Amino acid sequence: MNQAELQKLVEEISLRYFHAPFKHEVKINNRMTTTGGRYFLKDHHIDINGHFLDKKYYADLVGIIKHELTHYHLHLAGRGYQHRNRDFKNLLAAVGGSRYTPDIGLRRRQNRNYIYECKNCHFQYPRVRKVNTKKYRCGKCGRRLTLIRKNK
């Protein structure tokens, strides 16, 4: 799928599910790793992670586009466009947008510089950045985490 086809798809999804036109630009971003898309408040354009333009991720792509269009339309309407807002949650659910970036293995390619482990249940937490172990506890058992590997 190229730029023009993606633009057309976003415009179609906007009309069909939001009953309002998408009048701005959608750009392909191949540097994105952990997110499927991003809406820009300043100029109202949308970035879509180029990895999702492959045919086999079509259903994921539609979910991502719906998610970004939910930000777009609520923001332009002056309503709650942030993830935590009730407006956002309601509209996202109504159009069937994705809540999270679908996992297609992009996360694993990212450098995980720090690996933390729970000394109680031994669950590991690879992280890109340093974590404040005084604040963040194990998500499974609630105990403290210990840094066991540092790659940089």
Ligand SMILES: [Zn+2]
């Ligand atoms: Zn979002």
Ligand SMILES: [Zn+2]
């Ligand atoms: Zn634990």
